[in-house]
Amino acid sequence: AQVVNADFIKSSVRPDDCPRDGLPEFALVGRSNVGKSSLLNSLVRRKRLALTSKKPGKTQCINHFKINDSWYLVDLPGYGYASAPQVARKDWDEFTRNYFLSRDNLVSVFLLIDASIPAKKIDLDYASWLGQNKVPMTLVFTKCDKRKKKKNGGKRPEENVECFQNLIREYFEAAPPWIMTSSVTNQGRDEILLHMSQLRNY
Numbered sequence: 001a002q003v004v005n006a007d008f009i010k011s012s013v014r015p016d017d018c019p020r021d022g023l024p025e026f027a028l029v030g031r032s033n034v035g036k037s038s039l040l041n042s043l044v045r046r047k048r049l050a051l052t053s054k055k056p057g058k059t060q061c062i063n064h065f066k067i068n069d070s071w072y073l074v075d076l077p078g079y080g081y082a083s084a085p086q087v088a089r090k091d092w093d094e095f096t097r098n099y100f101l102s103r104d105n106l107v108s109v110f111l112l113i114d115a116s117i118p119a120k121k122i123d124l125d126y127a128s129w130l131g132q133n134k135v136p137m138t139l140v141f142t143k144c145d146k147r148k149k150k151k152n153g154g155k156r157p158e159e160n161v162e163c164f165q166n167l168i169r170e171y172f173e174a175a176p177p178w179i180m181t182s183s184v185t186n187q188g189r190d191e192i193l194l195h196m197s198q199l200r201n202y
């Protein structure tokens, strides 16, 4: 299930512009700054294949990366970034949701949730929207390396994750599969790659 090679293919702002070779793909989505681009780099063992930033709003397009010449990882703009211009935010939100609804070769969405902070309503709402639209989903908890700080209410990542799981149960009959990760320690990397290979059937 390991990544042997990874190539940036293209940036698109409409589902129609995305690659048309029909290879299976997995998309990374979540709040701005949750660590989508960092996770992609961790999965492919490259430092700067996908561009990351301390400032939210870095990724602004649908970015396709071809893995082992046979499937795609897709990096997406984040949602919930209050400081981006309203027009840009609405635009990102529209094309990512259209992408989810129209992309036939999308095997599963990986919805990233920051485990270093308490559960946020915007994430529960996003999960619920994906569920209602029958978009297959895996939950990925990020930043599990981050320890207690004043700003996260003194909770450990494990406690935040448990709280999120309890809340999400109210939205789903069967809770989606979930994986704990860190792009700093590479926790969860093998688990995600194995899960993806099982979903692709090879």
Ligand code: GTP
Pocket (backbone or CB within 6 Å): 030, 031, 032, 033, 034, 035, 036, 037, 038, 039, 051, 052, 053, 054, 055, 056, 057, 058, 059, 060, 076, 077, 078, 079, 142, 143, 144, 145, 146, 181, 182, 183, 184
């Ligand atoms: P947008 O493209 O703006 O939507 O953000 P993103 O979700 O792609 O986040 P990105 O990967 O750019 O990371 C945002 C910040 O979080 C960066 O400063 C990263 O170094 C940091 N970060 C990402 N993953 C982790 C992690 O697992 N642990 C820790 N401690 N920091 C992380």
Ligand code: MG
Pocket (backbone or CB within 6 Å): 036, 037, 038, 051, 052, 058, 059, 075, 076
């Ligand atoms: Mg990004």
